[in-house]
Amino acid sequence: MMDHDEALRIVYDAIDVVNRQLPASKRLHKSPDTVIVGAGGSLDSLGIVTFVILLEEKVGEAFGTTVQLLDEQMLVEDSPFQSIGALTHYIATRAM
Amino acid sequence: MSRSERLYFIADFNVETLARYVANTTLADAETALAPPGPIMPALAAGPPGPDWSAVVWTRPETTIEAFRRALTCHEIDLDRALDEVRAYAAAIAQFAARARSVFVPIWVSPPFERGLGMLDYRPGIGQAQLLARMNLALADALRNHPSVFVLDAGRWFASAGSRGWSQKLWYATKSPFTSAVIEHAASDIGAALDGIAGRARRLVMLDLDNVLWGGVVGEVGWTGITLGGHDHVGEAFADFQRALKTLAARGVQLALVSRNDEATALEAIDRHPEMQLRRGDFAGWRINWEDKARNIADLLAELNLGSESAVFVDDSAIERARVRSAIPDVLVPEWPEDPARFREALGSLRCFDSPFLTGEDRTRTTMFAAERSRRSGLVAVASVEEWLESLDIRVTVEPLADGNLDRAAQLFNKTNQMNLATRRLSKPELEVWAAAPEHCLLTFRVCDRFGDSGLTGIVGLRFEASEAHLVDFLLSCRVMGRHVEEAMLHVAVAQCRARRASTLRAEFRPTARNNPCLDFFRRSGLRAAAAAVENVFIWNASQPYERPRSVTVLDQTGVATALDP
Numbered sequence: 001m002m003d004h005d006e007a008l009r010i011v012y013d014a015i016d017v018v019n020r021q022l023p024a025s026k027r028l029h030k031s032p033d034t035v036i037v038g039a040g041g042s043l044d045s046l047g048i049v050t051f052v053i054l055l056e057e058k059v060g061e062a063f064g065t066t067v068q069l070l071d072e073q074m075l076v077e078d079s080p081f082q083s084i085g086a087l088t089h090y091i092a093t094r095a096m
Numbered sequence: 097m098s099r100s101e102r103l104y105f106i107a108d109f110n111v112e113t114l115a116r117y118v119a120n121t122t123l124a125d126a127e128t129a130l131a132p133p134g135p136i137m138p139a140l141a142a143g144p145p146g147p148d149w150s151a152v153v154w155t156r157p158e159t160t161i162e163a164f165r166r167a168l169t170c171h172e173i174d175l176d177r178a179l180d181e182v183r184a185y186a187a188a189i190a191q192f193a194a195r196a197r198s199v200f201v202p203i204w205v206s207p208p209f210e211r212g213l214g215m216l217d218y219r220p221g222i223g224q225a226q227l228l229a230r231m232n233l234a235l236a237d238a239l240r241n242h243p244s245v246f247v248l249d250a251g252r253w254f255a256s257a258g259s260r261g262w263s264q265k266l267w268y269a270t271k272s273p274f275t276s277a278v279i280e281h282a283a284s285d286i287g288a289a290l291d292g293i294a295g296r297a298r299r300l301v302m303l304d305l306d307n308v309l310w311g312g313v314v315g316e317v318g319w320t321g322i323t324l325g326g327h328d329h330v331g332e333a334f335a336d337f338q339r340a341l342k343t344l345a346a347r348g349v350q351l352a353l354v355s356r357n358d359e360a361t362a363l364e365a366i367d368r369h370p371e372m373q374l375r376r377g378d379f380a381g382w383r384i385n386w387e388d389k390a391r392n393i394a395d396l397l398a399e400l401n402l403g404s405e406s407a408v409f410v411d412d413s414a415i416e417r418a419r420v421r422s423a424i425p426d427v428l429v430p431e432w433p434e435d436p437a438r439f440r441e442a443l444g445s446l447r448c449f450d451s452p453f454l455t456g457e458d459r460t461r462t463t464m465f466a467a468e469r470s471r472r473s474g475l476v477a478v479a480s481v482e483e484w485l486e487s488l489d490i491r492v493t494v495e496p497l498a499d500g501n502l503d504r505a506a507q508l509f510n511k512t513n514q515m516n517l518a519t520r521r522l523s524k525p526e527l528e529v530w531a532a533a534p535e536h537c538l539l540t541f542r543v544c545d546r547f548g549d550s551g552l553t554g555i556v557g558l559r560f561e562a563s564e565a566h567l568v569d570f571l572l573s574c575r576v577m578g579r580h581v582e583e584a585m586l587h588v589a590v591a592q593c594r595a596r597r598a599s600t601l602r603a604e605f606r607p608t609a610r611n612n613p614c615l616d617f618f619r620r621s622g623l624r625a626a627a628a629a630v631e632n633v634f635i636w637n638a639s640q641p642y643e644r645p646r647s648v649t650v651l652d653q654t655g656v657a658t659a660l661d662p
Contacts, residue, residue, distance in 0.1 A: 017280075018276075020120065020121040020280070021113060021116040021117050022116070023120050024120075046112060046113065046270055049266075049270050050113060050266070050276065053265055053266050054275075054276060057263075057275070061260075070265070070269065
């Protein structure tokens with residue numbers, strides 16, 4: 001299992017990259033409560049997919065492992081992508 | 097001086113991520129638009145949204161060139177057919193470019209995981225990599241005579257991103273195979289190109305000395321004790337950095353020194369150390385003293401007649417960097433690595449020097465600045481400025497716009513800020529079209545004196561309407577300002593008016609943040625201000641010639657002193 005702080009750092013690194021593609025008013029705040037997918041989220045479908053594949057790459061780079069995050073779970077209720085906090089927990093528990 | 101850019105994207109993949117990055121980070125005030133999804137050729141035929149739009153045309157080779165697609169599936173390579181297809185594609189781009197401001201075409205690349213035929217991949221007639229290289233060269237060759245089209249080396253973007261530049265997963269999910277790492281490099285290069293075209297490229301690098309051009313503190317160890325060159329990896333790194341700076345100077349970027357040191361000690365090192373790649377003559381100027389560096393930079397910029405937005409400052413001290421950033425925010429102060437082995441890479445990664453032209457004036461700019469130092473030292477020795485100017489033997493050669501001076505004229509149009517009446521920014525094709533109109537007259541001015549040749553440094557553009565002539569453009573490089581070349585240009589402009597029987601010459605000054613020196617000149621030029629209600633308009637009654645300044649000889653393009661006035 002990955003250290004929570006390390007998972008959070010990876011999520012924030014990916015947010016930095018995606019934010020550079022967004023107008024200032026739509027940039028994601030680096031906060032556990034920030035919504036990624038769902039009501040109140042500012043990413044469109046291209047932004048979400050770009051963000052998730054970027055996360056997969058960064059997890060792979062950091063831990064020499066592969067995780068598959070881009071799947072149907074992204075869009076269901078209680079998705080781990082609902083907030084940055086939930087996503088960080090999901091990555092920390094999935095990346096072995 | 098900056099203006100909002102408009103950038104249109106045509107691609108055979110989902111290019112929206114690039115458009116978003118450009119609009120939100122690279123050029124934050126840019127307007128972007130995407131061509132409708134679909135085949136490339138109809139999008140090229142439809143043209144850009146308007147003539148003031150630039151465009152990026154980015155395609156994949158296997159969807160653009162059928163012969164290449166067949167080669168990828170191990171069919172026999174038909175080089176002639178592939179190159180014919182490339183030329184047809186280039187012709188479509190050229191037609192599109194005639195309706196756009198500028199066009200950027202990234203070269204074709206293959207995914208890093210495609211090994212083609214391995215050891216045979218560069219064999220002519222067999223290898224896919226060899227075919228792709230030939231196609232890219234043919235594309236660049238076919239577009240070489242279209243000055244507003246720039247073929248960009250996308251290979252560097254992928255090399256910088258490494259294996260992470262290309263994602264099949266991203267392709268399957270979004271129809272864009274290029275990751276954010278490549279997109280960011282692409283956007284930065286496109287932004288740098290647009291900056292260069294708009295005249296926003298940096299023109300001066302100001303350098304610290306100790307632990308930047310050499311290792312160690314020369315004031316403590318003397319010139320024989322500094323680390324530079326020789327059989328030492330650190331010394332090699334400093335010498336290599338100096339060579340990279342010298343190459344940059346050959347592109348037309350000036351070098352200067354701003355260092356806390358004893359001047360005589362530092363200059364002795366520059367003059368005498370056998371491994372110095374840069375000598376005193378390579379620097380446009382210097383401030384080597386114990387004063388505040390921000391003040392020294394401001395003084396040096398004033399001496400060189402350059403604005404702070406033209407300059408880059410390199411210093412190994414984080415404190416000095418912070419001081420200059422805070423005091424003169426327009427100066428670009430890059431973060432600088434501690435390890436000298438990374439200096440060359442740090443310099444090479446700066447994207448602020450890109451220019452759409454490389455002219456003879458660029459290559460000899462250092463010599464010109466050295467000549468200027470000689471001129472200024474002469475000023476101290478003579479009694480008055482007028483005597484000094486007469487001693488310079490200034491000659492101004494007047495030529496119409498022609499193929500041989502078009503590059504430099506367009507460059508001057510897009511770089512000149514201070515002595516610039518209207519600050520029109522025109523691309524090369526726009527300039528050619530404007531100058532070709534029968535009611536227009538565009539003249540260039542080359543300036544030389546006994547110290548050297550300053551090159552093509554002035555432009556006058558006139559528009560004739562009935563009995564009135566309008567001075568549309570009046571621009572002069574800061575490097576020759578204040579030597580009565582301005583008056584010589586007005587002398588020639590009025591002579592043109594008289595030759596075409598215009599009764600008045602009318603000059604309308606259009607203010608910018610930087611061109612106040614031009615307004616000052618026109619106020620003292622002898623042209624009369626128009627009615628008080630009409631601000632910044634100056635008139636000359638062309639029934640009278642405008643006197644040529646005594647210290648300037650005006651020559652025609654054959655080098656013969658000319659009495660231009662009819």
